[in-house]
Amino acid sequence: MRRLTQIIDDLIEREGAYVDHADDKGGPTMYGITEKVARLHKFDGPMSHMPKTLAVAIYKDQYWTAPNFDRVAMLSQKVAEELLDTGVNMGIAWAGKFLQRSLNALNSQGTHYSDLVVDGVIGNGTLGALKDYLDRRQHEGERVLLKALNCLQGARYIEIAEARERNESFVFGWFSHRVGL
Incomplete structure (x- = not known):
């Protein structure tokens, strides 16, 4: 679990904090999480205020466990x-x-x-x-x-x-x- 925490921290560092680039179809993001994904996880505030803890939880659930990357990690x-x-x-x-x-x-x-x-x-x-x-x-x-x-x-x-x-x-x-x- 400690390794996964470090992996997600590194990922968040690559993604950066709040971004709203005019050329990005995905719209505003915070820590790499799009507004659409944040809303699906019940975040209803401004994207620039989305807590890092929510981004970490989304990465663990939706982008690590759900697609079985956790099982790949065992190999x-x-x-x-x-x-x-x-x-x-x-x-x-x-x-x-x-x-x-x-x-x-x-x-x-x-x-x-x-x-x-x-x-x-x-x-x-x-x-x-x-x-x-x-x-x-x-x-x-x-x-x-x-x-x-x-x-x-x-x-x-x-x-x-x-x-x-x-x-x-x-x-x-x-x-x-x-x-x-």
């Missing part, structure tokens, strides 16, 4: 942290799809484990494939998987900017703070 803390960061920044379904696509591409034509359905939901099948992959490939496999996840994340940022020019306002920062190799 690889680093992969779980990457999924959390991606999930917060572009949606948990994208993080799950990136993991599934990467595992499919790394399964040696289905000889190590069966291909996964790429639906973004991290369930027992995805967790089993991840365990098989990491058991077989060990530390080097984890490193390669993290590269694959970051490559997909980076490619998605380019797609987002291509689809909506105003998103170009964020691409440099996304690559600078979100994509690591």
Whole structure:
């Protein structure tokens, strides 16, 4: 639990406090939490006054436990942290799809484990494939998987900017703070 607290603190530091950027479709955010998400969690005040404790609770419940990143952490803390960061920044379904696509591409034509359905939901099948992959490939496999996840994340940022020019306002920062190799 102490590690998760540090991960979320680091995430909040990357996200910053109150932001209301004109080019952001999500509107005002506080600690990276959009107004829409805050309202779903019963916060009804000005976003600039949303307490950090609420952001932490939302990250734990909605972005860590609900998508099963906590279960991924039992197999690889680093992969779980990457999924959390991606999930917060572009949606948990994208993080799950990136993991599934990467595992499919790394399964040696289905000889190590069966291909996964790429639906973004991290369930027992995805967790089993991840365990098989990491058991077989060990530390080097984890490193390669993290590269694959970051490559997909980076490619998605380019797609987002291509689809909506105003998103170009964020691409440099996304690559600078979100994509690591």
